[in-house]
Structure formats: structure tokens, C-alpha cells
Amino acid sequence: MAKITFITQSGESIAAEAKDGSLMELAKNNNVSGIEGECGGVCSCTTCHVHIEANYYSKTGAPGDIEADMLELDDHVSEYSRLGCQVQITAELDGMMVHVANE
Amino acid sequence: MKNLELPDAFESARENKGYGHVDDQGDSVTMLLRLKDVRKTAKDWKTFQSGARPGRIVVPSEVSIRETRQIPFEVDPPQHTAYRALVEGWFKRPETEEDYKERVSEIINELVEEAVSLKEIEVVEDFALKLQSRALTLLLNIPYEESETWISWGTHVFRSDDSPVDGDKANILYEYIDAAIDKAIEHPGSDLYSVLLSAEIEGRKLTKEEVKGVMILTFAGGRDTVINAVTNTIAYFAAHPSSLDRLRKEPEITTQAVEELVRYFSPLTHMGRVVTEDTEVCTHAAKADSRVSLCWASANRDAATFENPNEVMLDRKVNPHVAFGFGIHKCLGATHARLILRTLLGILAEKVSSIEVLDFKENVEDWQEFKRKVGYDNLKVKFNKL
Numbered sequence: 001m002a003k004i005t006f007i008t009q010s011g012e013s014i015a016a017e018a019k020d021g022s023l024m025e026l027a028k029n030n031n032v033s034g035i036e037g038e039c040g041g042v043c044s045c046t047t048c049h050v051h052i053e054a055n056y057y058s059k060t061g062a063p064g065d066i067e068a069d070m071l072e073l074d075d076h077v078s079e080y081s082r083l084g085c086q087v088q089i090t091a092e093l094d095g096m097m098v099h100v101a102n103e
Numbered sequence: 104m105k106n107l108e109l110p111d112a113f114e115s116a117r118e119n120k121g122y123g124h125v126d127d128q129g130d131s132v133t134m135l136l137r138l139k140d141v142r143k144t145a146k147d148w149k150t151f152q153s154g155a156r157p158g159r160i161v162v163p164s165e166v167s168i169r170e171t172r173q174i175p176f177e178v179d180p181p182q183h184t185a186y187r188a189l190v191e192g193w194f195k196r197p198e199t200e201e202d203y204k205e206r207v208s209e210i211i212n213e214l215v216e217e218a219v220s221l222k223e224i225e226v227v228e229d230f231a232l233k234l235q236s237r238a239l240t241l242l243l244n245i246p247y248e249e250s251e252t253w254i255s256w257g258t259h260v261f262r263s264d265d266s267p268v269d270g271d272k273a274n275i276l277y278e279y280i281d282a283a284i285d286k287a288i289e290h291p292g293s294d295l296y297s298v299l300l301s302a303e304i305e306g307r308k309l310t311k312e313e314v315k316g317v318m319i320l321t322f323a324g325g326r327d328t329v330i331n332a333v334t335n336t337i338a339y340f341a342a343h344p345s346s347l348d349r350l351r352k353e354p355e356i357t358t359q360a361v362e363e364l365v366r367y368f369s370p371l372t373h374m375g376r377v378v379t380e381d382t383e384v385c386t387h388a389a390k391a392d393s394r395v396s397l398c399w400a401s402a403n404r405d406a407a408t409f410e411n412p413n414e415v416m417l418d419r420k421v422n423p424h425v426a427f428g429f430g431i432h433k434c435l436g437a438t439h440a441r442l443i444l445r446t447l448l449g450i451l452a453e454k455v456s457s458i459e460v461l462d463f464k465e466n467v468e469d470w471q472e473f474k475r476k477v478g479y480d481n482l483k484v485k486f487n488k489l
Contacts, residue, residue: 064421
């Protein structure tokens, strides 16, 4: 089980727990604003853009090529940007904080 | 069955040079064919604008038949941002209103029940058009019966067999919308017309012309596209009965399957932009005031990103397609369209064992150097009950 805290653009903090699935699914299940997941998680819509907490970035890993192409053109990109649909939740991510990139 | 496939019309031009040309009523268009170029250009709304003369970013151009600006589609930021914010919530209702999903299910259930009871059915007119029209009453939040009028218009609001742009047909829609707006002014309700009429932007009410612009977009943007997507879905399952079986056993892949089918179908071939300053696209000079188009259909078969691009892999996991467009102008109706397709796949898997194709006529778009099959003018099939 991993406990993950989402911080939205308006500063709201939402703590959520899951043992598997993607960050996008977890955010959607907990109505985190700024995470739409329109395409259902196939890396097509970029509506699940998040910034991973720096010291967890080595655990989530960097985006793959296709994901990086999508992020390159998105607003509010940082060196810790990921698409939530491409980050699988594991116990390793327990305690992680994630900033939602868009409103 | 080979002839039920949708071939990639752009492969060699995309790989060899990355663009193509189409002459459109004397106002030529450079078609961008590679996924990365399409995405980059879609994103750069300053250099590649949508807020040109109304109708000019559409290919074939509608400048000769339309003066009303479609909103937010033919507007650039900052006005675009305000318009889009105004309508975004309404177009998310398919996801946010529980009742909406149930009603889409009812509409599709009834059509599929009818289809399996018949010896044969013509899918375009008697299934896809009805489905699209009836579902549109939900998106507009108006009485179901209104769909009968739209069904009576036939499959093409703008295009006829004789000419790519048919002013008379377009006028049917524009006059209908004018009348509907006047009706909503007299008797305001909770429909999209009334909601727009009472909406405010930058501290003022929307004008009738602006309301008309949103309504034209809603009608025109979601008609041929949804009809093609639904018809092509039926053709796909006819050619691949094992896919119906798979969805029955693995309903959890439905979301991925819809994205993959939409990628493969690419119901809208391309959409234009007008160049605002001399620039380059795909190492090709693009002059100010010329037109380019973002060819979604070609980009969605780009082997630089998609493995086996001409194959439908229902559970394709990473699928960065642009079938709903890309950037600030991405399809406003996508939530509605996705719900329709997800529901359709679920109900077909539940009720239909196989589909036999009896007869069909392909709908092939003529973009001069490219002939692209986008779907069917008619498709006669028999649905076999499960």
C-alpha cells in the first residue's frame, strides 16, 4: 500500500491510498482537480500532468520517449514532470507528494 | 476481409517528405503528415491561427457559405480561453452527470435490440445517424423527439454528392439554429441554447451571433465524425468477430479499445490553420496568410511513434493519437464521443455474436494526391444475436 498526497494548483491537499493502478487513476478516484484523464490512460491527452516530488523521482523514473514527446509540448513542464497515467503505483512510492501541474 | 480495412493513404508522402498539397477552391493547403509536426503546429496557435476569416481553417473551405464564426473553434487566445472556459463544463456533462450515461445506454440498447431483430440493416442511415442524432439531444439537453428532425436531414449537413461545399444544405442548419435560438429567447429552459443566451463573457451577455457560432460547431463538428466512428466500429467488428469475443471476456480493455479504434478510424482527416508570419513547417517554407493543415489521419499512422500502425491492437497501452486533435482546440465533444463509443462497444459485446457484411459502398475522400477512405456511404449488414 502506498499513501500519496496530491497538491492541486489551488493549494488543496488530498491524501489517497492505493496498492496498484496508476497515479492518474488514483487522482481521478479521489476527485483531484486538474487531473482529467480524458483518454483513460493511454498517454494521448496530457490531462494528467503532475510534478513528482524530487526525492521520489528516482523511484518513479523518468518518462519514456513517447511520454517525453507529449510533455515537451505541455505547459508548466518541470524536470520532474510525468503523465500520471504512465506512473504505476508501488509500495516504494509510499509517502510521496505530487503536485498537479495544471488547473 | 481486406476491403473492410481503412488503408493509410499518406504513408509514402509522410515518410519521404512529410507533407502534401491540396488545392482547395484556389486557396491551397499544405498538409502536415508527421505526428511530431502536427503536434508542434497545433500547439503554436500564434503562428498557426484558427481565428482567421470564418470557414477558412476548414478544408474544404467554407468561406463561400458561412459568415458566422464557430466558437471557440475559430478563435485564438485570449478570447478563446474565455469562450472555452464558458462551455467546457457543459461538454463534460457526459462524465459528470450520472443520468447522462444511463440515457446513452438506453439509446444504444434500443438501436442494437432493433438491429439484431432485423434480417438486415443499413448502418449509416438506420443505425449511426439515429444514434448520433438521439445522443445529441442529451448533449444539448433538449427533448429526444427533436432528433427526428435531424435524422430527416440525412447524413451530410454540409456536403452533398455534387459539390464538396453545399450552401443550400448548410442553410438548412443555419436557419434551423436561428429559429431554435429565437425559441429559446422566448421560452428559456435548461437547454444549451438557453444556457448560452444567459451566459456572460467579459462582463457582458453573449450575442445571438456568438450563440449561433457555438451551436453550429456543436452540430457540425459532431455529425459526420460520430457517424463515421460508429459505422466504422460496426465494420471493424464484422471483419474481426474475435474482437467482440475478446471484449466480452475482457471488458476492462474497453477504454483502450475505444482510443485505438478512434486512432485507426481518425474520423476527421485533417483541420487547417492560417499562417500568421513567414515560417517553416517540416523544412518547407510556409508564407504568411497561406494555409496548412494538421493531418490527424496521417499522424495517427506514423510508424515513428506507433508500432504496427496499420493494425488495430485493442489493448494498445501507449497510444498518443491525435484523433481528437491536440492543443487548445482539441475536440470539445470528445467526452460525449468517448462515452458513445465505450457504451457501444459494451452493448455490442453483450448482445451481438457476429456481424455479417452484405453490401457496402466506401466513402473515399479526394484530396487530389491522396485518396483516403474515411468510412462508408452505406454499409448493409446482418447483426447476429448472441
